[in-house]
Amino acid sequence: MKKIILSATALAMMAGSAFADAHSSTVRMGTEGAYPPYNFLNDAGEVDGFEREVGDELCARAELTCEWVTNEWDSIIPNLTSGNYDTIIAGMSITDERDEVIDFTQNYFPPAASAYVAKSADADLTGGVVAAQTSTIQAAHVAESGATLLEFATYDETVAAVMSGEADAVFADKDALAPTVEESGGELSFVGDDVPLGGGIGVGVRESDTELKEKLDAAIQSMKDDGSLNELIIKWFGEDAKTF
Template identity: 80%
Template sequence: MKTLILTTAALALSAGAALAESHAQTVRLGTEGAYPPYNFLNDAGEVDGFEREVGDELCARAELTCEWVTNDWDSIIPNLVSGNYDTILAGMSITDERDEVIDFTQNYYPPAASAYAAPSEDVDLTGGVVSAQATTIQAGHVADSGAALLEFATPDEAVAAVRNGEADAIFADKDFLVPIVEASGGELVFVGDDVPLGGGLGVGLRESDGALRDTLDAAIQSMKDDGSLNELIVKWFGEDAQTFE
């Protein structure tokens, strides 16, 4: 079975090379640049993080010429659809709702836990005020939980709302919250159980870009097969991070 998968991936990668050769245009990779360690801007103002390394490797394996473009989260899907860039690599979970608007590759990061962080373990997660980044699956979960949802354009603003007392807790990807909680010196703690949401992170594309989707899909599969994707996950999220089997 593994041989079949590798053969399929090799054929699709060959198709990707042909795609790149016949279409000289640059593939623009859209990201937020504000969600470490998934993606962020480093001191040089360049896109950095887990998804920068994944995206660069996918482009190298598919022999695609790529460039990075940053865009605010709340308009990241509309600007993909309108053609401002060609893909989204921005910590975006695969969901049925999003899949009705855009297309996705297979996941390049497994379904991961979301979590609540608050100043105290006594916080009321279902009857209080919970902050989240707008238009995320975490915001949708809070809205359905019974808590009062307080949405913000960026995850940092959602964290700040808890620190200044606007919100009782924040709900976000646990991988995003771990370094914030650890660096808070006890000011913030995890509250309640982890919540699994979404189908993992996938590369978002326009529904009309099936050839590019297949090319990137094959590159992702090749990174899973040779273990390099797991290596990047451990590098950016630690030895306890969930990896692909």
């Protein structure tokens, strides 16, 4: 569901050769590793979460050998286009702006809500200071809302800004905020109305990698058809999560 508005400079970084010609048989799966429950690093330092399970299953169904690579969010698309890994599977919403630079598979997570969280029910969401992760669709929304946008490199920093009083509220994926609210012991709560953004989450690939995209598309469709994708959504996001 996240994320980004890209500059045109990223276009210059597009890899020119097709997946089958440019890469070995190992597909490198790029993720952030800092956006639970979508993706995070577990105690062993390994990529974990909803997208790790989805990605591993997609690779198995597509008969691909895959390995996981982590990358900071704000450079995740340039590092795909320059060839540092072969996919982005990192809570990335499908948007027209991103689709100008990379390709997306069909979505593996349906369009869902973004939301505000604050310490006070009276937080000013349109005239106050609202924190959001940099280069996200949520940050773009805040910038257009009339509020003062306070951007941070990571999700955790946006929440910390609210806890410290630096920001009046944080705006992010509701599915990411839910466990944060639950673990706050009542200190944080949802405020205002939910805001639908994006077209669901897809796997990002280079525009030249049509064969890889087709394989992943087929694998995603098979998981939708047999219900296994919905099972993973419910496992990681709860019984009330939006499913296919």
